[in-house]
Amino acid sequence: MSTAPNDYLLHLADNAVVLGQRDAEWCGHGPILEEDLALANVSLDLIGQARLLYQLAAARSGGGATEDSLAYFRDDTAFRNYTLLELPNHGALVGYAASDRDYATTIVRNFLYSALMVLLWDALQKSPDADLAAIAAKSLKEARYHLHHAADWVVKFGDGTEESHARAQAALDHLFPYTEEFWTPSAAEDAAIASGAAVDVRTLRAAWDAIVADTLAEATLKRPEVRGYVPEGKQGRHSEHLSYLLGEMQGLARAHPDGTW
């Protein structure tokens, strides 16, 4: 049986935990109580996915690794998540800038990512790596809901008011360039493809383009032109934002390395 390399599992797990952390920031601050609950749900699903993937990676790597040692005791440069997912819930600003949360940014990001993940989990549920396939099958159901939720709001924003349309377009313009990272395989992805346990994400691009085009058309939003810089978060070269996110997430656990929780 071919197994996915651990670096690849960590890439998938880091994606889930980092976006789970960002989505959970809305807990108690949502635009309406129903959305508070929905975002908490999405976040819970993502953290659940991260736990399963970290557990698998920990079991395979041995040496006393646990889901928490992988989530809490690796530094930012060891994280393999897409840069898109670590960006704050607001428009483009430097790492130490403060700003209000913007729901359009959150929704558009969830849309762009979940549109990829419904395709990727669907492909991975057929992986010869049975453990990974099982996680993919479970995660696919969740990603479908995440996509449904996010696409629904993208359409509401695009079609809704002048302000919501402008905010959604601004969020798309800000975030779309980061999706370029999806289509440029990292060394870990190349190794996973070579192992036979993973799929080449580039083969999913046309389907992703179609999902995005359908939703943006219904929302009357424009797909931005993208050129230039391709982010490299999944190779450990992140934006200014990840170390802040991890500093907050890991601080308590690291202050009590011998603690049991």
Add this chain to the structure above:
Amino acid sequence: MYTQAMDIPDESGNPGGKKLSVVSAPQSEQEAAFEARIDADGRIEPQDWMPEAYRKTLVRQISQHAHSEVVGMLPEGNWISRAPSLKRKAILIAKVQDEGGHGLYLYSAAETLGTGRDEMIAGLLSGRAKYSSIFNYPTLNWADVGVIGWLVDGAAIMNQIPLCRCSYGPYARAMIRVCKEESFHQRQGYEALLVMMKGTEAQRRMVQDAVDRLWWKCLAMFGPPDADSPHSAQGMRWGIKRVSNDELRQKFIDATVPQAKVLGVTLPDPDLKWNEARGHHDYGQIDWQEFWNTVEGNGPCNKERLATRVKAHEDGRWVREAALAHARKQQARASKEAA
């Protein structure tokens, strides 16, 4: 979670300061039927006739309870991003989500009485409506999350179990579900503390610190002593309140003392001891001055809590407007197609 609702008059409640009579003489057939149903321990349903004062009291109590759930998301939400393990993070998010869910079905229960959610939320955001004062204290270390589950939810359950038999049907039914989830939260909170107490010395200090800060606030959650509780008598008569503040408080203390012993923490009350003759624990004086200061808006976190609710509401306005505008456009498009 919980609100000491019956005992905390809103500024909006009871206009003109008219005193509610404890037992009103039935003046009509409808009133007589209502009183008879209450006397027979029956349920009042939304379509039934009910006295205006009963309706108002319930709207005030249920909406205060809903507001408490929603404001109560904030002190625990404060630790989501920093939860020290993924398992605890997931448990905490799910718990805070449950509180939001309780808020939703309590608002729905109150809406059956003819007051809309928007109107109730406007009451909260303007500061007219109250919410449970326990949420006006800061959560200063991770153990607060466990202690809120163990003690705050524990006190809430004591208060809410009797509400499952409340005379108003939709509220009673909502409380059955809320109580089930709260008991789950209480056990989870206690379990989290047990694990911490078996950990490092620093972890044990966190737990004791959280208990020291929250213990007296939890005792005050049951509301003022019965002698000073203005709404209780009418509430009892109407079957909205079933057990008095002091009785509930005593029950909570008696249940908690052995749990604290198993956990290995000290409850911060030198006067707390078993009284053989009463068959209950005696306990020290609650600082009611501090309690009323906080209820009146001058506690450590009142301004932060309320301002945060206001900000979420204001920042979310464009989202709600977008959803409405989209729904209207869709409707217009559908009727145009049909025409």
